[in-house]
Structure formats: C-alpha cells, structure tokens
Amino acid sequence: MRKLAALLLGLAIPLSCLTPVAAATTRAAEPGTTIAESAISWTPCPEDPAVECGTLAVPIDWKRPASGTFDVAVARRRATDPAARIGALALGAGGPGGSGVNLVLTGPTLLSPEILRRFDVVGLDPRGTNRSHPVVCSTDLMTQAPDPIMRSQADFDRRLAYNERLRADCRARTGPLFDHVDSLSTVADLDAFRAALGEERLSFYGGSYGTLLGQQYAERHPQRVRAFTLDSTMDHSLDTQGFMETEAWGAQDAFNEFTAWCDRDSRCLQHGEDVRAFWRALLARADRGELRDPERPDLEVTAFTLIQAAVRHFYNPAAWRPLSQLLADLDSGRATREGALSVPADGTPEVSPYPLQIFCLDFRLPVRDYREYGRHLRRMTKVAPDMRYSPLSIAPVVTCLGQPDPIPNPQHRLKVRTSTPVLVVNSKHDPATVYPWATSTTRQLGRSGRLLTYEGWGHIAYGKGACVTEAVDSYLISQTLPARGASCPAVPPAEARTIQDLLTALPGTPGWTLPM
Structure with missing residues (x-):
C-alpha cells in the first residue's frame, strides 16, 4: 500500500535539505597522518557568516582507517566573551537524522546568552546525515513500504523481502559508508573533532537521540568529559519487548495527560465529552476504512496514521489545542488549516535521506516471526489500551527487521566512570524518550549520573521554564549539580516555549522522530 504523498506532521525526515549523493568518497589517508592532526579549514557559513563552517576527514571504517575517508561537516560559534571562555560545548542532534551544524547556526534561539558568552558552541552533522554524506535511497522504493501493522505471516515475509530490497538499494546509492553510520563511529568522529579543535575536554548538551552520542562518548572517553547533559535520554539497554512496551507506556501516558487537559480546559473542542470514547470511535472508523483526511478526501486515514499524528502532537503541550481541532475535523470531515493532517510534499526527488539506518546499526531488536510480532502487539495493547501502541517503536522495529548480524553497536548497560557526574534531564510526560528511560539510564550511570x-x-526539557534552564546552565558553566531527587515544576501549556518548537521547523533537525 502506497503511503500518503505528504509529510505526516514531521514524522518523516524533510527531503529538501539534502543534496543527492551517489556513493561515498573514498580517499586513502596520507601515510603518517592521523585524523587528530588534521586541520579544519574554517570559513564563514553561508547561512550565517557569524558562524564558522568546515569539514573534517575521518575514516569510513574506524577499524580499518586505511580503507578510505569521507568528510564530516562541522560548525563553530565562538564565545561572545573570549576572556570568560570556558571551552567548547558540543551539541548532539536528535533524530536519528538531526543536524549538529544547524543547532550551532540557530544557537541564539536555542541557548541562553550566558552559555553563548562562555562557550564556543560546536557541532557536527552525524555521519550518514545532512552534510556528512547522507544515507540515501530510492524515493519511489521508500514509498512502497508495506503497512507496518502486519496481520499474518505473509505480511511478515513481505516486509522482510521489502527491507532486503531497500537495504540493497540504499547501500548501492550511498556506498560503503552505509554499513558504518552507527553512533559508536560518530563517537570516534566527535573525539577527532575535539582533537582538531585543540580541546583537552568537552562539555556536551545532547537532546533526544543525541543523548546516545553523549552516553557513549562518556563511556569511551571519560577523561575527556567536563560536563555532559543528556536531555530526554535514550536507554540503550532495552531489548525488543522492553523497547516496545515502554514506548507504548509513553504514548498512553501522554494520551492520559491530553484527556485530563480536555476535562479541565474549555479550549479543548471535546471539553465536556467522553474524550476516550470519542477517540476510540475514531479508531473504530479508521479500522473500518471510513476515516478520510479532511484536506484530501481521497486519502484514507488508517489507525496507524491517526495514532502517529496524535503522538506527534504530544511532543509539545502547546499542540494539544491543534490536536483537538484535528480530531474534530476528522470526525466531521471538514478541513481547517489548524487541524490539517498532511501537507503537500515538495516535489518528488529521485533519492531521499534514510537516517533510520543509524538506528538499525545501534539497536538490535529482533522479531522471529509473525507470532512473536503479534505477541508484542497484544502486550502493547494491554499497556496502552487507548493508544494500542506507539509508532515510535513499531516503525523502527519493523523497518530494521532482517538487519544482518552482527551490528556494530548493540545494546548494553552503560559503564560510565567520569569525574563529573553526567546530568540527565527528562520530562515526566515525554511521549518519545519516556521517563522510565531516564530513570533506567540514571541507575546505569550510578555515581556518575544525576537526574533532574x-x-x-x-519532548526536550531545556527551555521549559526558568527552573530547568537555569539548572542546566549552572551545571554546564560551573559543574554544579542539582540536588539528588531534584525536580522542576510544570509550565502551563499556554506558556511553554521549548527547543522542540524550533527543532521541528528546521530541516534535518528532528528529535526522536522516526520515518517508516
């Protein structure tokens, strides 16, 4: 079944920000030269001359550095007060598929003036994304992906066959880098970037999937860690069942918070109604094929699409009101701009970015057959009776089915031993990087971790009120940790201003948002 010819509320990586690439550049490293000795030729960024852009040549395969190199895109915004400069603050982009370069370019809208005064803010586009030789695949083939909600062993076999065809296409178009875009390789890239900057230690702020980069850098290079913040953290210790059930829990928890808002706030168009019954009736209509996109009546809205749209709106409580409008529009069949489900795709490029390959090399989440897949679905429905499941777990698990073993960066429990504890920050009601992931990651960090x-x-806590922002800034600047068990009060939805507002509007800088 062909998907909607549209981007579904930011859940697909934008296509327009990338230049098609045929194959990875393979250059032999010069004899006697190490990556750490390589100079970066800085030039003003075309988007903002106040920011410096450059490239850093790194091995395609860090285990075989002589096999060839490619260029990682990097950026630097110098501290506004050089006399007060502490060092370099590296930004870890979300996704997978986010752009650290874009985060540096938009630094003044994301970071406090004091952070910009005290740090050189630096970032890289992770390998296989954006300006760092993106993984690309046939757009036409990507639109042919089978429904992620499988109903038989035949569906399961069809998905395995499709995944194999897609991997072969992506590998042929991308080149050898396709098999080396795991986060551990990006950790090595980041350390090469640190060395090229001449920094003994790094400070780090990573959001969403970017927290995996921070976790694994701290694990591999504890002596290089000055102050690391993991905002809305991944949990790299989960197996298939744990990953899928915790994501389902997060979707249900976010739905519970949305319905509680509807019960108390007249701005919700379902205020005074039984919101759970209203939602389940919409899902039942979608199951029967009776629900249509109000903007495109020829397009059927499946239950998966409806759940996917709701989860996307849960990323920011400021989107609760538009979600209630969307649900009202779906129910009535009338279209309003505020409640639009889809937006037209901007052209049809021959190739499209495929950053999910990063996830497939970072997480081994096997499912043997349809029977096991069905058991996962039933367990998730028990955990999330209203939401059924989270597309943020279904999509990556299904898309990575059949990924050849071994992968370069499988899950494990963290073993971090840093002199300054790592600061973990997480919203209590995050639909994507769920709160149980934060408590689990903090437990794994032990004495080297602290949870706020x-x-x-x-999704994304920094910027949600003065309490969180000042606590993170204080930690990054003076290495002062919040007290154990510290928390910050919720900011009412109407007042929330978050990094996520801005990330979702930037090409190539999504948070924990996975394409199918």
Missing part, C-alpha cells in the same frame, strides 16, 4: 525531573509534558 521536569514535572511537565512534552
């Missing part, structure tokens, strides 16, 4: 809980809603 934001008692509110949404």
